[in-house]
Amino acid sequence: MAFEFTDAHIQEYFQLGYTVFRAIIPPALLRDLRRETDKGRVIARQRAGENAQRLQPIAGCPELDMKPFDDYHALPPLVDALNRLLGPSIGGLVDTHATRDVFGVLYEPAGAPWCTQWHRDWRDNIRGLKVGEWEKVMLDFRLFNQINCALYDDSCTWVVPGSHLRKDTPGEIRRFPDRPVLGPTIPKDSTPEETEVACLAYTMSMPGAVQAHLNAGDYLLYRNSLWHIGNYVPYRKRATIHDGIFTPEFRAFFTKPPMNPPAADGAPAGWENPNLDSLVRKALKREPVGANA
Numbered sequence: 001m002a003f004e005f006t007d008a009h010i011q012e013y014f015q016l017g018y019t020v021f022r023a024i025i026p027p028a029l030l031r032d033l034r035r036e037t038d039k040g041r042v043i044a045r046q047r048a049g050e051n052a053q054r055l056q057p058i059a060g061c062p063e064l065d066m067k068p069f070d071d072y073h074a075l076p077p078l079v080d081a082l083n084r085l086l087g088p089s090i091g092g093l094v095d096t097h098a099t100r101d102v103f104g105v106l107y108e109p110a111g112a113p114w115c116t117q118w119h120r121d122w123r124d125n126i127r128g129l130k131v132g133e134w135e136k137v138m139l140d141f142r143l144f145n146q147i148n149c150a151l152y153d154d155s156c157t158w159v160v161p162g163s164h165l166r167k168d169t170p171g172e173i174r175r176f177p178d179r180p181v182l183g184p185t186i187p188k189d190s191t192p193e194e195t196e197v198a199c200l201a202y203t204m205s206m207p208g209a210v211q212a213h214l215n216a217g218d219y220l221l222y223r224n225s226l227w228h229i230g231n232y233v234p235y236r237k238r239a240t241i242h243d244g245i246f247t248p249e250f251r252a253f254f255t256k257p258p259m260n261p262p263a264a265d266g267a268p269a270g271w272e273n274p275n276l277d278s279l280v281r282k283a284l285k286r287e288p289v290g291a292n293a
């Protein structure tokens with residue numbers, strides 16, 4: 001069935017922090033994008049090894065024909081859906097070409113299963129970021145709009161619905177009291193199966209975690225301020241366009257120092273813990289209330 005935009009997409013996006021435009025990529029474009037991203041997979045592994053998570057940016061790879069990607073960025077039903085969903089929040093038209101030089105493609109690992117840590121982008125994966133600055137803007141819908149467009153069925157991404165609207169719950173703080181957020185514990189000589197099971201158990205250990213199931217041609221729009229994770233296995237082929245919605249405000253956000261911190265005196269910046277003063281964390285760490293250790 002052809003994709004149709006509905007009010008449910010708006011409601012889901014703002015309330016849950018994600019929504020899926022089902023089957024929005026037409027078959028001929030899917031074919032062309034698969035052809036080019038197959039070439040990209042080889043380049044990604046040449047550059048970053050067999051477990052490469054992505055090729056980013058796609059632009060600037062002379063081996064790749066950009067035409068299908070340009071067609072994807074200009075796809076009328078997609079541009080229309082994004083404008084209907086985000087237009088009122090960003091105060092203008094969505095510029096889908098604004099990310100042409102920065103978007104990438106996510107791939108399955110060739111070597112072994114692995115997963116990212118649970119995180120909210122920026123807050124938990126940018127070392128030295130001023131968490132207070134991020135918290136001030138986490139509800140700004142001109143920022144943090146991210147997309148995964150699946151060219152093959154893709155169930156790698158998990159999210160905690162609604163977490164984009166709030167700070168961490170006591171359960172989340174209990175699960176991840178420290179920074180940097182710890183990943184799964186994988187003993188050194190683990191088999192691929194042991195690694196896969198450990199990554200899935202870690203992924204499912206987050207309270208309220210929900211797996212996003214995408215079919216080929218589906219487009220997941222999500223707040224990257226949402227708790228989320230990617231969990232990968234080599235036996236499920238993946239080529240998922242990883243893109244964002246750039247507004248002038250978002251460009252300004254990520255180019256300014258508190259969000260993109262320079263190393264001070266060459267010393268690596270630390271990780272700020274957003275929950276340092278939480279009573280739940282203090283109880284867990286047996287710290288006296290009022291202490292800031």
Ligand SMILES: O=C(O)CCC(=O)C(=O)O
Nearest residue numbers: 106116148156157229230
């Ligand atoms: O693989 C995914 O879908 C998520 C990846 C991700 O969240 C990240 O790399 O920051």
Ligand SMILES: [Fe+2]
Nearest residue numbers: 119121224228
């Ligand atoms: Fe992320």
